[in-house]
Amino acid sequence: MSEGALLSFESVHAVYGKKIRALKGVSLEVRAGEIVALIGNNGAGKTTLMKTASGLMVPESGRVLFEGRDLAGLAPHRVSRLGLCLVPEGRRIFPRLTVMENLEMGAYARAGAPELAREFDHVLTLFPVLGRRRGQLAGTLSGGEQQMLAMGRALMSAPKLLMLDEPSMGLAPVVVDVIFDIIARVNKEGVTILLVEQNARRALKAAARAYVLETGEIAASGEAARLLGDASVQKAYLGL
Amino acid sequence: MRRLLSHRHAPALLFAAALTLPFVARAIEFSFLTRVGGVVGLMMLLSLGLNMTLGYVGLFDLGFIAFYAVGAYGTAILMRAHVPAPLAAALAVAAALAMRALLGVTILRLRGDYLAVVTMGFGEIARLTLNNLDAWTNGPKGLQVRPWRPLAFLGAIPGLEFVRKESNVQFYFLIAAAVYLAAEASRRLENSRVGRAWVAIREDETAAQLSGIPVARYKLLAFTLSAAFAGLAGSLFALWDQFVTPESFVFWESTLLVAIVVLGGMGSISGVLLGALLLGGIPLLMEATLSPRLIDYRYLFFGLILVLMTLFRPQGLLPSARREAELSS
Numbered sequence: 001m002s003e004g005a006l007l008s009f010e011s012v013h014a015v016y017g018k019k020i021r022a023l024k025g026v027s028l029e030v031r032a033g034e035i036v037a038l039i040g041n042n043g044a045g046k047t048t049l050m051k052t053a054s055g056l057m058v059p060e061s062g063r064v065l066f067e068g069r070d071l072a073g074l075a076p077h078r079v080s081r082l083g084l085c086l087v088p089e090g091r092r093i094f095p096r097l098t099v100m101e102n103l104e105m106g107a108y109a110r111a112g113a114p115e116l117a118r119e120f121d122h123v124l125t126l127f128p129v130l131g132r133r134r135g136q137l138a139g140t141l142s143g144g145e146q147q148m149l150a151m152g153r154a155l156m157s158a159p160k161l162l163m164l165d166e167p168s169m170g171l172a173p174v175v176v177d178v179i180f181d182i183i184a185r186v187n188k189e190g191v192t193i194l195l196v197e198q199n200a201r202r203a204l205k206a207a208a209r210a211y212v213l214e215t216g217e218i219a220a221s222g223e224a225a226r227l228l229g230d231a232s233v234q235k236a237y238l239g240l
Numbered sequence: 241m242r243r244l245l246s247h248r249h250a251p252a253l254l255f256a257a258a259l260t261l262p263f264v265a266r267a268i269e270f271s272f273l274t275r276v277g278g279v280v281g282l283m284m285l286l287s288l289g290l291n292m293t294l295g296y297v298g299l300f301d302l303g304f305i306a307f308y309a310v311g312a313y314g315t316a317i318l319m320r321a322h323v324p325a326p327l328a329a330a331l332a333v334a335a336a337l338a339m340r341a342l343l344g345v346t347i348l349r350l351r352g353d354y355l356a357v358v359t360m361g362f363g364e365i366a367r368l369t370l371n372n373l374d375a376w377t378n379g380p381k382g383l384q385v386r387p388w389r390p391l392a393f394l395g396a397i398p399g400l401e402f403v404r405k406e407s408n409v410q411f412y413f414l415i416a417a418a419v420y421l422a423a424e425a426s427r428r429l430e431n432s433r434v435g436r437a438w439v440a441i442r443e444d445e446t447a448a449q450l451s452g453i454p455v456a457r458y459k460l461l462a463f464t465l466s467a468a469f470a471g472l473a474g475s476l477f478a479l480w481d482q483f484v485t486p487e488s489f490v491f492w493e494s495t496l497l498v499a500i501v502v503l504g505g506m507g508s509i510s511g512v513l514l515g516a517l518l519l520g521g522i523p524l525l526m527e528a529t530l531s532p533r534l535i536d537y538r539y540l541f542f543g544l545i546l547v548l549m550t551l552f553r554p555q556g557l558l559p560s561a562r563r564e565a566e567l568s569s
Contacts, residue, residue, distance in 0.1 A: 054450060055449075056446065056449070056450075075449070075454075076449035076450055077449050077451075077452045077454045077455065080449075080451065080452040081452050085450070086450050087450075088447065088450060092446065093447070094439070094440050094443045094444060094447065095443060096439065096443055097440060101436055104436070105436065105437070105448070105451045105453065108433075108451055108452045108453045109452035153451060154450075157451070157452055
């Protein structure tokens with residue numbers, strides 16, 4: 001592990017039940033300030049990797065370190081309090097809470113903190129549409145708005161590293177543009193990003209570095225621009 | 241209807257209206273009505289308790305009546321040891337809370353149906369224990385409790401002389417006050433940060449965890465607090481009836497409570513109170529007024545009502561705004 005890694009996986013194995021080996025010795029690292037993309041086919045282990053980082057899944061062996069601290073045995077709400085926050089696949093907002101209540105839930109651990117009002121303002125500046133819909137039940141938002149709410153909710157916890165699982169899933173191209181703009185903007189403001197995407201081209205364009213995951217193992221890694229030009233990556237993931 | 245019920249003074253007005261029941265019963269010479277009112281009040285307390293776990297957090301509990309039993313037996317045993325009644329009640333509530341917390345710590349990692357099955361088992365274990373722990377509970381023969389007249393002093397007020405001797409009226413007032421306070425406590429909890437976290441957990445446990453909500457702790461909190469209402473109801477029941485037997489705490493009672501919460505509207509205080517009034521009050525009134533042959537069929541009507549409700553009004557009679565949104569989307 002090199003100096004300056006914010007999140008690192010050290011030969012992590014993860015298993016569903018006893019038989020399904022989802023991660024087979026994955027090592028990777030995300031440095032402070034980066035956007036790192038993780039691409040791969042369905043079932044490659046991308047979501048498992050994020051679940052393992054966020055404490056929803058316990059690795060069978062290997063270590064997950066955040067700011068040099070071993071996350072073993074930490075419940076998800078503790079991991080989130082450390083500043084490692086996952087926006088799960090499929091958004092998973094609280095449909096019967098209002099937009100504001102959803103955001104409030106994101107800052108649950110820090111309720112009453114004086115800087116909270118600033119966080120609210122910040123999120124509403126990033127996503128003006130959420131401000132307009134603040135009193136509305138979140139379940140009545142469009143898909144894109146729900147994705148924005150899910151990201152806003154995560155940002156309310158003032159994360160150091162934001163993990164986004166398939167943020168573009170099921171969204172119209174024009175909305176995907178908005179989401180990726182905001183990812184870039186949040187990153188410029190100092191939040192490190194780990195991005196899982198089916199839309200490999202999009203992810204590689206947004207990221208500085210990337211890892212390619214194949215059936216639970218890292219098949220390739222490096223500069224995103226280089227992977228974008230790599231013949232085998234192009235063939236397998238970019239449909240060229 | 242909802243606008244009327246959500247009016248700021250609606251709870252206080254309903255409470256004041258409820259207090260007139262013994263006078264109405266006296267005027268129409270049907271004093272049994274006061275008794276029915278008290279029993280319905282106990283049902284309301286229990287249902288408000290169950291509403292906290294089942295309604296707010298979505299934890300299925302089919303053995304809730306066990307904590308009613310803890311409140312009742314705790315009070316009875318302490319009263320027999322010559323503990324003053326209010327202290328006996330307070331200690332019995334504390335015992336219910338403690339047992340509930342202990343149970344919660346062990347079983348709350350289970351979800352959904354599994355939790356329902358285990359709580360059902362616990363309810364049965366509690367009843368069988370009462371039935372067999374002769375040294376403490378006197379088994380199926382039950383325990384006698386010495387009389388206590390909590391509000392006899394009201395008899396000193398002109399016009400209320402009759403209250404001095406009527407334990408039914410005294411307990412009716414006491415229970416009504418307890419229901420009012422329990423409903424008010426529920427309302428405040430519901431609108432607090434804690435209450436919103438409960439709803440978040442009900443909606444999506446994983447997302448709640450990822451948002452930094454300590455899910456296990458909040459589930460345990462709801463699960464435990466709900467026993468306060470059950471314990472208090474049990475305690476009032478023991479002091480009022482002056483007699484407790486395991487017969488009163490059968491599985492059927494737990495199912496009835498679930499039916500009340502579901503029928504009234506999960507997570508809706510006014511809905512749950514209405515559910516208790518209907519499902520608790522109507523059978524009792526039927527018992528008093530119907531011919532014995534029809535009484536045997538009263539729960540058949542229940543089943544029918546429940547089936548019709550699921551078909552035509554799954555959100556309950558007076559659903560909370562949140563639940564309504566959930567089921568219409």
